[in-house]
Each structure stands twice: as C-alpha cells, then as structure tokens.
Amino acid sequence: xxxxxxxxxxxxxxxxxxxxxxxxxxxxxxxxxxxxxxxxxxxxxxxxxxxxxxxxxxxxxxxxxxxxxxxxxxxxxxxxxxxxxxxxxxxxxxxxxxxxxxxxxxxxxxxxxxxxxxxxxxxxxxxxxxxxxxxxxxxxxxxxxxxxxxxxxxxxxxxxxxxxxxxxxxxxxxxxxxxxxxxxxxxxxxxxxxxxxxxxxxxxxxxxxxxxxxxxxxxxxxxxxxxxxxxxxxxxxxxxxxxxxxxxxxxxxxxxxxxxxxxxxxxxxxxxxxxxxxxxxxxxxxxxxxxxxxxxxxxxxxxxxxxxxxxxxxxxxxxxxxxxxxxxxxxxxxxxxxxxxxxxxxxxxxxxxxxx
Ligand code: UD1
Ligand code: UDP
Numbered sequence: 521x522x523x524x525x526x527x528x529x530x531x532x533x534x535x536x537x538x539x540x541x542x543x544x545x546x547x548x549x550x551x552x553x554x555x556x557x558x559x560x561x562x563x564x565x566x567x568x569x570x571x572x573x574x575x576x577x578x579x580x581x582x583x584x585x586x587x588x589x590x591x592x593x594x595x596x597x598x599x600x601x602x603x604x605x606x607x608x609x610x611x612x613x614x615x616x617x618x619x620x621x622x623x624x625x626x627x628x629x630x631x632x633x634x635x636x637x638x639x640x641x642x643x644x645x646x647x648x649x650x651x652x653x654x655x656x657x658x659x660x661x662x663x664x665x666x667x668x669x670x671x672x673x674x675x676x677x678x679x680x681x682x683x684x685x686x687x688x689x690x691x692x693x694x695x696x697x698x699x700x701x702x703x704x705x706x707x708x709x710x711x712x713x714x715x716x717x718x719x720x721x722x723x724x725x726x727x728x729x730x731x732x733x734x735x736x737x738x739x740x741x742x743x744x745x746x747x748x749x750x751x752x753x754x755x756x757x758x759x760x761x762x763x764x765x766x767x768x769x770x771x772x773x774x775x776x777x778x779x780x781x782x783x784x785x786x787x788x789x790x791x792x793x794x795x796x797x798x799x800x801x802x803x804x805x806x807x808x809x810x811x812x813x814x815x816x817x818x819x820x821x822x823x824x825x826x827x828x829x830x831x832x833x834x835x836x837x838x839x840x841x842x843x844x845x846x847x848x849x850x851x852x853x854x855x856x857x858x859x860x861x862x863x864x865x866x867x868x869x870x871x872x873x874x875x876x
Contacts, residue, residue, distance in 0.1 A: 521549040522876050524634075525607035527598060527622035529555030529582070531563050532690075532802045535783055536613045536636065538571035539693040543865040545574070547873055551605055555594050555618040556581040560754060562780040570782050571697075587617060587648060594621030602629055609634055609876050612656060613689075615649035619656055627659040632876065636689060636868065638663035639670025639679075640822035648725065649801075662875055664868050666690075666859055667825060682875075686867040687860015690802055694787065694809045695862040701784040707792050710749065710785075718746055718846070719793035721800050723753035727817055731763040733838060737817060738765065740842035742772045746794060751781045795849050797842070804832055805859060813849045815842065825858040 524544065528537050537552070544550055554576040558564045567573065580597040582590060594617065602610065602625055610626035611634045612619045619635075626633040638657050642650050657663060657679060665671050666688035674683050707714045720741065727733050734756075741748045760769055769777060781789065787806065790796060796807040796814045804823050807814035814832040826832035830852030835845055 521547070522608040523549045523551060523605065524609050524611050524872070524876075525551045525553060525602065525605055526611045527553045527555065527618060528613055529557035529580075529594075529618035530614075530616045531558050531567065531780075532800075533613045533616065533618065534558075534564065534567035534571065534573060535693050535802065536689050538567070538573050539689045539696065540611075540613075540636065540865045540868065541574060543869050544872075547869055550574075551578075551607060552576040553578040553598065553601055553622075554580065555598070555621065556583055557590070557594075557616065557618045559583055560780075562782075563754065566782045570784055591617045591621050594618060595624060598622055598625045599629070602626070602631065607631060609662075609872070611636065613637055615640070615653040615656070617648070617652065620652040623656040623659055632661040633659060634662045634664070634872070635660040636664045637666060638683070639665040639667075639672075639674040641670075641673045642820040642822050644820050646726070662871070664864070664871075666864070669824065684867070684871055686871070687862070687864040688805065689864045689868075690805055691809060691859045691862045692865050693783075694806060697784060698787055698791070701787040701791075704784055705788045707788075710789065712747065712749060712789075712792070714792040715794045716746060717793060718744060718748045718795050718797055719789050720748050720750040720797040721753065721803050722750075722798070722817065723755050724799040724818065727799050728756050728759045731765070734759060734763060735765055735768065736837045738768050738772065738775070740837045741775055741797070742768075743841075743843045744774060744846060745843070746774065748775045748797070749789060749793075750775055750777050751779065751786070751789075752777050753780060795846060797846075807831065808852075809859075811851065813851060815845060815849070826852075829853045829855045829858065 578601050582593050609632040612622040614637045635656050661682050663683045664686045671685050790806050791810045799817045808826045808831040816834050
C-alpha cells in the first residue's frame with residue numbers, strides 16, 4: 521500500500537479529515553500528523569472523539585504564536601517527520617498555517633503534494649488564509665477543487681495540470697453526520713426554540729483584531745429581536761478581554777455566549793436556527809446545506825455560489841444595519857449540488873489510486 525502523510529491541526533481540518541480518512545484508509549496507508557495548531561479540548565479533542573478520527577501518529581503540539589513563529593516551528597517539526605516517514609505523498613486541507621507549513625515541506629523535499637479545497641479565492645490578500653491558499657496551490661501536484669469556479673480561479677493563475685473537480689468534502693461530512701446529530705439532540709437541550717434564535721460564530725482576524733469592528737459587531741447583535749446563540753472561538757474571547765468589551769457582551773440580554781460546541785451540536789444548532797450570522801468559511805456552506813439563510817460578516821467570500829443563489833448575504837457591520845437585513849432575510853432559490861454530491865472523498869481516493 522502507498523503511504524500518504526496527512527497534515528492538519530485546526531478545527532475545520534478535523535471535520536475534513538474525518539470525512540476523507542474514513543475512505544482513504546481503505547486503499548492507502550495513512551500516517552496522520554496533527555500540528556496542534558488548535559489544542560483546547562473544545563477546539564480539537566472533542567472532534568477526534570466524536571468523529572472517531574484515528575489517533576494521530578504524530579502530535580507536534582505547536583500551539584498558538586505569531587504567523588512567522590507558528591509556521592516556522594511547524595516547518596522544522598514537519599520536516600523531521602517527513603524525513604523519517606518518507607511518504608509517497610503529502611495531503612493538506614484548506615488554507616491555514618498548518619496547510620502552508622505542510623505544503624512548503626513537501627515541495628522542498630520533492631514529495632508529491634495533494635491539496636484538498638484548492639482554487640478558492642477571496643481576492644483579499646490582507647487575509648492570512650488567502651496567502652496560504654495561493655502559495656499552497658502554486659506548489660501542489662494534485663489539486664482537488666470543490667467548485668467549477670475554483671477550477672477557473674486556478675486556470676486564471678496558470679494552474680491547469682493535476683486539477684480535479686470533486687465537490688466539497690464538508691458536504692460529505694454533513695451528509696454522514698446530520699442524522700447522528702438529529703438522533704442525539706433535541707432543541708430543549710440548548711434551552712432554545714426551533715427557528716426562534718440566530719446562531720452566530722465570529723473568529724476571523726479581520727473582525728476580531730480591531731476593537732472598533734468587534735464592538736460594532738456586538739452592538740449590532742444586541743439590537744436583534746431574537747436570541748443570538750454564540751459559541752465563542754477562543755480567539756474572539758481573548759480579544760474581548762484584551763479590548764475591555766466584557767461589559768457590553770455580558771450585559772447583552774439576548775446574546776447567549778457559550779464555549780465552542782462539538783460538530784454534531786453545531787450541525788443541530790445550524791439546522792434549527794432562524795438564520796446564521798458568521799464569518800466562518802465552513803459555517804457559510806453548512807447554512808446552505810441546511811437551507812438556512814446566512815449573513816456573513818465580511819466584505820468578500822470564497823463561497824460565492826451561496827450568494828449567487830440567495831442563501832448568503834455579505835455585510836459589513838460598520839456600514840450596514842444587521843437588524844434590518846435580518847428582518848428581510850428569506851430563503852434562497854432551491855438548488856442542489858453546487859458543492860458536489862457528497863462523494864468527494866471517494867472521488868479523491870479513486871483519483872489518488874491512479875495518480876500516486
Ligand atoms: C485559524 C486559521 C483560520 C481558520 C481558523 C478555524 C490560520 C492563519 N488561521 O484561525 O483560517 O478559519 O483557524 O477556526 O491558520 N486559541 C486558543 N485555543 C486553541 C486555539 C486557538 O486559545 O485551541 C486562541 C489563541 O489565543 C490564538 C488564537 O486563538 O492566538 C488564534 O488561533 P490561531 O490558530 O492562530 O488562528 P485562528 O484564529 O484559530
Ligand atoms: N464548528 C463547530 N463548533 C463550533 C463552531 C464551528 O463544530 O463551535 C464547526 C463548523 O460546523 C464547521 C467548522 O467547525 O464544520 C468550521 O470551522 P471554523 O469556523 O473554525 O473555521 P473556517 O471554516 O472559517 O476555516
């Protein structure tokens with residue numbers, strides 16, 4: 521069996537690994553490396569347990585740091601593992617610093633690099649994720665894209681070899697897990713009423729790193745006429761403390777701040793929400809998969825199809841009144857399969873069997 525070294529380390533990558541490893545391991549010897557970029561139990565451990573992700577062969581325990589230091593430490597440690605394991609290929613997901621570190625090591629050691637979720641672009645180079653995506657795509661040998669547009673984005677940058685449209689592995693994950701979530705939870709477990717609350721997540725640097733922006737987001741959430749259930753990313757929690765915004769958050773009667781929730785809890789909460797307010801890439805798509813309207817607190821998105829078909833709206837809370845937008849929020853057009861058929865992991869595995 522050929523050996524694939526899979527590298528990941530953040531919450532969304534754990535969701536993607538669970539969907540892909542299950543299928544990949546039927547045909548390949550997979551060695552799993554967790555960089556440890558996310559390390560709190562609620563950001564990582566719970567996903568390994570709930571999604572039954574195999575125990576990683578390596579945990580680098582890199583943790584949080586500045587971009588340069590975090591990525592640099594990953595490069596050193598990943599290189600050692602690759603030298604030892606001599607894999608036939610290296611697999612990375614998405615656009616985080618763990619993705620970039622894995623990609624650079626693979627490329628420098630001349631090991632074929634596989635990128636899942638290739639070709640996405642926000643065209644905003646101030647986002648760290650955009651830099652990670654562009655650099656990873658340009659040194660990848662096999663690029664698995666979730667959408668037609670992603671194929672076109674790659675073509676526009678001169679990348680045509682090794683590009684395959686397979687659909688989105690996060691759709692595979694939703695199809696596999698939604699039934700389990702519905703079996704496991706009821707809405708009263710969360711003290712909520714179905715379709716009578718908004719679900720929120722906020723963690724992007726562009727929203728959390730400016731006091732003015734973060735404060736504007738909370739002030740607009742306070743103005744909403746429904747409960748906002750807000751599983752808070754640790755980055756946002758730390759920034760609220762750093763900027764002294766705790767009082768605003770604690771005094772907001774309609775905002776229910778909770779710790780990050782597990783994936784099954786999140787799917788359940790998404791399904792029953794009246795609308796979702798987020799800056800997460802994954803959550804925007806999940807809103808569409810659940811057919812729940814979504815407001816994205818960003819100026820651009822990589823997931824433009826959700827906008828095109830009316831399921832998602834971009835807004836800048838410094839410029840637009842969120843409560844007005846939510847009063848008018850409606851379901852989008854009924855449309856299927858913009859992110860594939862939920863068999864992306866099978867398509868990827870079949871292609872890898874031919875190409876590696
Ligand atoms: C990272 C990704 C982002 C992705 C997000 C998913 C990069 C550059 N960014 O952002 O693309 O959308 O993950 O959630 O890779 N922290 C904890 N405990 C943890 C993890 C983080 O307290 O387990 C706190 C630390 O204060 C840390 C901050 O969150 O400094 C940011 O973590 P980091 O991994 O650098 O970036 P994310 O914002 O999580
Ligand atoms: N998620 C979760 N619990 C939470 C918030 C998010 O399980 O409290 C899941 C969500 O359902 C999606 C993924 O984490 O599958 C998205 O990760 P995140 O928003 O951290 O990153 P992004 O997709 O923006 O890179």
